Amino acid sequence: MENQIDGRALILACSAIGAGLAMIAGIGPGIGQGFAAGKGAEAVGRQPNAQSDIVRTMLLGAAVAETTGIYGLIVAIILLFANPLISRYMDLLNK
Amino acid sequence: MDVQGIIDFLIGWMENVDPKALVLAFSAIGAGIAMIAGIGPGIGQGFAAGKAAEAVSKNPEEGARPATIVMLLGSAVAETSGIFSLVIAVIILFANPLVNKEGVGIVLAASALGAGLSMVAGIGPGIGQGYAAGKSAEAVGKRPKLQSMIVRTMLLGQAIAQTTGIYALIVALILLFVNVLK
Amino acid sequence: MDFSNHVVTTVNLFGFELWITESMVNSWIIMGILVLAAVIIRIILQRRTLQAVPTGLQNVVETIVEMLDNFTVSTMGEKHRNFGPFYGGMFIYILLCNLSGLLPGPKYVESAGYIQFMRPPTADVAVTLALALITFFMTQGYGIKAKGVKNWAKGLTEPMWPLTPLNVIGELANPVSLSFRLFGNILGGTIIMGLYYNLPWFALVGIPAALHIYFDIFAGVLQAFIFVMLSMTFVSSAME
Numbered sequence: 193m194e195n196q197i198d199g200r201a202l203i204l205a206c207s208a209i210g211a212g213l214a215m216i217a218g219i220g221p222g223i224g225q226g227f228a229a230g231k232g233a234e235a236v237g238r239q240p241n242a243q244s245d246i247v248r249t250m251l252l253g254a255a256v257a258e259t260t261g262i263y264g265l266i267v268a269i270i271l272l273f274a275n276p277l278i279s280r281y282m283d284l285l286n287k
Numbered sequence: 288m289d290v291q292g293i294i295d296f297l298i299g300w301m302e303n304v305d306p307k308a309l310v311l312a313f314s315a316i317g318a319g320i321a322m323i324a325g326i327g328p329g330i331g332q333g334f335a336a337g338k339a340a341e342a343v344s345k346n347p348e349e350g351a352r353p354a355t356i357v358m359l360l361g362s363a364v365a366e367t368s369g370i371f372s373l374v375i376a377v378i379i380l381f382a383n384p385l386v387n388k389e390g391v392g393i394v395l396a397a398s399a400l401g402a403g404l405s406m407v408a409g410i411g412p413g414i415g416q417g418y419a420a421g422k423s424a425e426a427v428g429k430r431p432k433l434q435s436m437i438v439r440t441m442l443l444g445q446a447i448a449q450t451t452g453i454y455a456l457i458v459a460l461i462l463l464f465v466n467v468l469k
Numbered sequence: 470m471d472f473s474n475h476v477v478t479t480v481n482l483f484g485f486e487l488w489i490t491e492s493m494v495n496s497w498i499i500m501g502i503l504v505l506a507a508v509i510i511r512i513i514l515q516r517r518t519l520q521a522v523p524t525g526l527q528n529v530v531e532t533i534v535e536m537l538d539n540f541t542v543s544t545m546g547e548k549h550r551n552f553g554p555f556y557g558g559m560f561i562y563i564l565l566c567n568l569s570g571l572l573p574g575p576k577y578v579e580s581a582g583y584i585q586f587m588r589p590p591t592a593d594v595a596v597t598l599a600l601a602l603i604t605f606f607m608t609q610g611y612g613i614k615a616k617g618v619k620n621w622a623k624g625l626t627e628p629m630w631p632l633t634p635l636n637v638i639g640e641l642a643n644p645v646s647l648s649f650r651l652f653g654n655i656l657g658g659t660i661i662m663g664l665y666y667n668l669p670w671f672a673l674v675g676i677p678a679a680l681h682i683y684f685d686i687f688a689g690v691l692q693a694f695i696f697v698m699l700s701m702t703f704v705s706s707a708m709e
Contacts, residue, residue: 199308206312210319214376217325220413224333231337235344242347249343249355253336255695256362259646260325260369260413262653267322267376269656274473276380277311284307284386352546359702363643367635370642373649439627446632 199285203277211271217264224257306392310385313396317403318379321459324372324409331417332362338421342428350428357427357438361420364445368409368416368452375406375459384463394468402462408455415448474593495574496590499565537561544698545705552701560697563600566591567655567689570662571681589689592656594648601648604700608643612707647699654692658684 232250236243270276301309339358343351378384379402385395423441427434461467474490481487514527523531537557542550566589574587590596613621625640626633665680666673 199305199311202304202308202312203315207315210315210317213316213319214322216323217329220326220329220410221333222329224330224336224417226333227330228333228336228340232340235340239344239347242344242351245347245351246340246343249351249358250336250340251691252355252695252698253332253339253358253362255650255691256359256366256646256699257329257332257336258654259332259366259650260328262649262657263369263373263376264322264325265657266649266653267318267373267380269660270380271315271319275315277315277383280383280386281308281311352543356702356706359699360706363646364639366642366646367638370638370645373645442627442632443629446635449635 199281200278203281204275207271207275207277211268214264214268214271218261221257221261225254228254228257301393304392306395307386309392309396310399311383314379314383314385314399317399317401318376320400320403321372321376321379321406323407324413325369327410327413328362328365328369328417329413331365331414331420334414334417335362335365335420335424339424339428342425346428346431349431353431353434354424354428357434357441358420358424360438361416361423361441361445364442364449365413365416365420367449368412371452371456372406372409375402375456375463378463379403388466390466390468395466398462398466398468402459405455405458405462409452412449412452416445419444419448474588490593491588492590492593492596495569495587496566496596498587499562499569499590503562503565540698541701544701549705549708552704556697556701559600559603559700560693563591563651563693563696564690566596567693568685570655570659570685570689586662589655589659591651591692592659594652597648597652598644600651600696601644604647604703605644607700608703608707609640611704615708643703647696651692651696654688658688 228250232246235246235250239246335358339354342354346354379399383399385399388395419441423437426437430437474492476488476490477494478489479486480489510526510530514530517527519527534557537560538550538553540560541553541556545552568589569587570589570592572587574585609621612624616624625636627636662677662680662684665677
């Protein structure tokens, strides 16, 4: 079978696709943190002397909203740098 | 190369590939797609953060701390659908149950992809629970003394909003562990 | 040019092989710096008589301690003031870990970059998960201490009993999200800095300083602040 596709190449190819798809999760924190920043600016406008509290709450909420974007980043990094699927395939091959 | 030709070509190369490699390849794509659910909590928690900042501005003296605490509590609950999809992605990546299952290669590969696709439903609960967290942070900002009642109502509502996320998790787990499609 | 945690040496401890990794050595270095600074400050302040109006070193140290105490009181409330020193110490440790990307570090691997920066220990999920588990067990421990085991268990079935699994998952999700938030941000910063330093020399003129300011200083300080503030909030709301 001359066009036998090398299994390892296929896994690498699909890992690249998977890493790319994982980063789509970045849309969420983008929209959410933008909304938080907007509301934060509006809040500081309404109550300037409470500015430090407002900024603290806004930053805290924005950082909490960051986490799912970080999850996507971590899965993408795992797929790119430390690909467990390749090592699993290698184990299966030489078993 | 009409549509029939394309399909033949696609199915064709799937046949002469080692089925284990096909399953692992589609698992990679499935794990990537599962993470798309991160959109939900991102938007929801961002909304909660904005509303909490607004609540602090409306009632800075005694409303600041309760609003922040309620926002954090609500955001922590809104986090669960993001955690579910992370768990499924990690299962698919590190403890892939489909590889050493006996069955047709294409079916197992499609199951892995399906598990990832079903987790995209996490967007819904993420946004919904974030909305609930935001509105309750705003409510606590207005009436800090009613904090415990507001928090209880918020948790109840968020739990109900979580159900569709749990359905998606169940379907994904069935696809991964119970080989229904013999 | 890889970003993994290189094993510096392996030590076998009664038959069990222990891998001493880069982030362990770096965190020992940071702990050494902190302990040394504390001891030196203690010796200097002990010799001098403490004035009511502080000047010089005493002034600096007092403002830091006051700032950390106010930070704790404003987050956890007046009656939990005694958490101040603990969370102050944790904040300083995490802050220094995050900022350690700025210090020139020991070179464990022949990486192509010109300058070998220290790899921040918090860019390793083991370190951040350990810190997050401290918070998790403190939350549950103080919750049980404050409310008693029965109320604590009843608290898990918050509005209605069928929601117990969801509450348990919510509790378990806290350490995961805490540790991945700190780990993801710092690792992301380390990777971007590492990639950037492999560009040819003309790209390294002004821009890395700006990248360092954003990734190492802003993100480092913010993530340390967020981690400690969330830990304090979880512990104090568990005790309410």
